[in-house]
Amino acid sequence: MTFKNVTCKQREHPGIMDGAADDSQRSGSSSPTSDGLLAQADQRVAFCLLADNFASCLAALLFSLMTGLSLAPLSTVLAATRRSDQPVKALHRYLSTARHVIAWHLGDPLDPNCQAGQSSVAVRRAHAVAAASVQLERRGVGADFPADDMRTVQTAFVAYALLHSRMFGIRLDGGERQQLILAAYARHWHRISLSLGMTEADSALSGDLRSCRSACGDVQLRLISALQAPPPQFLPLAEALSAGICLIAGDRHSPLLLRFLLLPLRLLLSSFSPPAVVAVFLEAAAAPDAMRRRALASVGYRPVVHAALAGLLRCLLRLLACAPRRFHQGTFCPRLPADAPGSARLVAGGHSP
16 A cells, blocks of 8 residues: 555645535535534545655554554554564554554545555454454353553554654644644544444544643553553563564664654653653663663563563664664654665655665
């Protein structure tokens, strides 16, 4: 799936002030409602934001998946289905999730006749299969996924873009227009959450931009709390995901999107009380082996967990070390070293390296 002839970055984001009616006429709608026009406009804005900041949005998605593993209900389901317990499987899940996210930006996710709606139907079907699999493994014990946890998982997909767009290198127009773009983006993700089975009452993105950001902040705090005492499945699943990402371009020239992983962690450390796991990650990264062991032991981790934590950190830092220290007009344009295979080069938002 690719973006062809997309030049959103060279023009204003459409549909905020005007242009929505053109889409309704092309789609054959004779009397579009105001809600329908707004939904079309929001979808166009969301698509342009994604197309202009493709690599940055994928990095935010990766970070949401990584931190979301700290939620016990989600990690329990993933561990039970055994679809993310190995690097190749975890990579497939990440790429599959990214493919669905792209599809949701190509149309109305509530329309079952378009690609976006069909993608939502497929995701809901996959969720049902996973729940049945867990129920079978538990010999009939229900595998309910609480609405609060589902809201947290779905809100996390958009939380980092709404709260920390600059940190992830997502370019936006300044001033009032930036607020309009983010509000449209939040409304489109609200429709996505509805298409995935959330109700208006359960969705965290049903209000204005201020309330959406507040809900995203609550989700962020919940993830921080979960990272302080992650479930036992967190480490193997997180390690499998990070190792799976390495497979895209090999260990030496791994995806540069991972350079963003530590930036939001540092933001969390500077804004809140240091979560135990994150603090250990950052301290163990630069510490000699003896200091690393003491740091890990100070937060009560068993020796068998020490190697997993240190291994995950070394993997992430090895990836981050090869990332260029540059931004392009506020947007990170990932570039691999000159000797990297041409097929492994990544392009962000349509920019050529």
